Amino acid sequence: MTEPFLIGDTMTGGYGKGPDILHGCTIAVEKGEIAVIVGPNGAGKSTAMKAVFGMLNVNSGAVRLDGEDITHLTPQQRVVKGMGFVPQTSNIFTSMTVEENLEMGAFIRRDDFSDTMAQVYELFPILKEKRHQAAGELSGGQRQQVAVGRALMTKPKVLMLDEPTAGVSPIVMDELFDRIIEVARTGIPILMVEQNARQALEIADKAYVLVQGRNAHTGTGKQLLADPEVRRSFLGG
Structure with missing residues (x-):
């Protein structure tokens, strides 16, 4: 078994000296794949993404990029290593x-x-x-x-998007997702946190449902869309 191109492996951690928000959470993405993180509000989705990017303390577990342990690198050092991160807000120079x-x-x-x-x-x-x-x-x-x-x-060797469709219309969301698929087709792995769970799962090669900072469900987007429990709990039936 070869390891995924990017993996946040059994991460436990939180912000500063505050309580842990993530509890043994694992998230990974392969080259050319779209991996999405979905779940209810407050589930730790963006926190997991930020942990992978080095924006908060990982007290246990590790982050590895292309086989290299980058757990203790700053976000700036991770950018140099090939991580592209798009935050949800304040992400352009207006x-x-x-x-x-x-x-x-x-x-x-x-x-x-x-x-x-x-x-x-x-x-x-x-x-x-x-x-x-x-x-x-x-x-x-x-x-x-x-x-x-x-x-x-x-x-970038990997592109990370924190809620890229937040606050846009359904038509614009569809267009953004089309563009994201095109980026993935160039071979760049994409790790994405998304509020619009159903639409995100439709384009996901791999998907993680987080609940209270833990992995609740993992599978392909299609598997999770077809899972009765996921549908009932997170997709409105």
């Missing part, structure tokens, strides 16, 4: 243009990133159209595309 936002995403690169910029514009045509516009003037869905595009500018 006063900068779309193109300047994307350029900011390439801050750790020392090579020519024009090819990556072209790929981002191919993935998100609306951003190319609005590249000279201030990002703060864009719609919610377009801002999320800027945020994802900026993370892609680092040429």
Whole structure:
């Protein structure tokens, strides 16, 4: 058995000196896969994601990327190792243009990133159209595309999205999910926390339902959509 490309392995931890929020929680994603974390409010979904990214203390367990133990690295060091993280809020520079936002995403690169910029514009045509516009003037869905595009500018080995469709309309949500599928098809593993559980499970290769910081159900998106208990407890029947 080879280990997953990215794994937060039996993580227990919380914020600062506060109580543990995660209790032996395991989350993993393979190359080219979309793995989603769903569950009720307060289940520890975003906390699990932040633990994998190094934003809170993991008191026991480990985080490994491509076989390397990165448990004690800072978030900044993890970005250099190849982790792209898109937070739910405050994820763009509103006063900068779309193109300047994307350029900011390439801050750790020392090579020519024009090819990556072209790929981002191919993935998100609306951003190319609005590249000279201030990002703060864009719609919610377009801002999320800027945020994802900026993370892609680092040429990440894995992309982590914290509630990418929060606050957008159902039509925009479908479009964002289509783009996320396209990113995964390029081989980049995607780990995603999502409030819209049913829609997220429909595109998930792997899915984790968390309850009170623990793994409650794990399987493919289709398996969990078909699971009567998951449907009853988390998907409204």
